[in-house]
Amino acid sequence: MEKEKRDFFLLQRKIFKTRGFEFQYRPGFLKRRFAVRLRARGVTSYRDYAKILDKDPSEYNSLFDALTINITQFFRDPSVYEAFDKQVLPALISTKRRVNRKIIRIWSAGCASGEEPYSIAILLNKVLKERIKNFVVSVWATDIDKDSLAIAKAGIYTHKSLTEVDRNYSSKYFVYTKGKYIVKEDIKRIVRFNRHNFITEEPYTNFDVIFCRNVTIYLTREMQKKLLETFHKCLNKNGYLIIGRSESLLTKGDLFCLVNPEEHIFMKV
């Protein structure tokens, strides 16, 4: 193997070992993204860049910012949200009422710039209506990418992010001004953004639903399996896990059962 190729391979292996990231991008794309960080740190070889990661672990954050693909949208894959609205939420709310529990906690793991957690909060608001006051409702939204989180916290979007949003929702839950859509306060209030890496950091717990969509493409099968165990621990009894439509985090197993095969919605067993 030529030297540069070998060093690039070793660099990726090191990042996987230390931070759990396996890059499944096309090599050309990956090299262009790494080149940005090499230039920023004033080095010309992968080997020297690996030394920088050892000396200055904060460089991992900058590297991940340069590497992560943060494509997202409000109500991305509308049929998933339809199932959440019509199947998951009514079942969850009726269970909460039956057992007289007032706390509803949802986790958007890998929330990117916030469109996913805000979509969840909009549906909670829509389904619960006035009853929302009777519950303690929160959507925990986490990501490793600080730039995406800054956009998420601001809650200001262009039309491009809202193409799947029902017109009634856009007028009810957003303020439109100067070509921008601003998420209204009663929706923002429900969502809590935090920087968090669900591979390397202690996970949050006691959730009724976890959304982890279009994130696991970065991970090996082994890491996906570990993540599944983590999510199982983080969920309340009979909690739901919702993964991406093109993801196959779960095919079989004794931790979760499928409750909606088309939309990749699972329930903790």
Ligand SMILES: C[S@@+](CC[C@H](N)C(=O)[O-])C[C@H]1O[C@@H](n2cnc3c(N)ncnc32)[C@H](O)[C@@H]1O
């Ligand atoms: C393609 S976006 C998906 C956004 C949203 N879930 C959706 O489906 O529209 C993937 C996001 O996952 C985040 N991510 C990747 N690995 C992560 C990790 N280990 N912990 C937290 N976030 C992660 C990335 O930073 C990126 O913002």
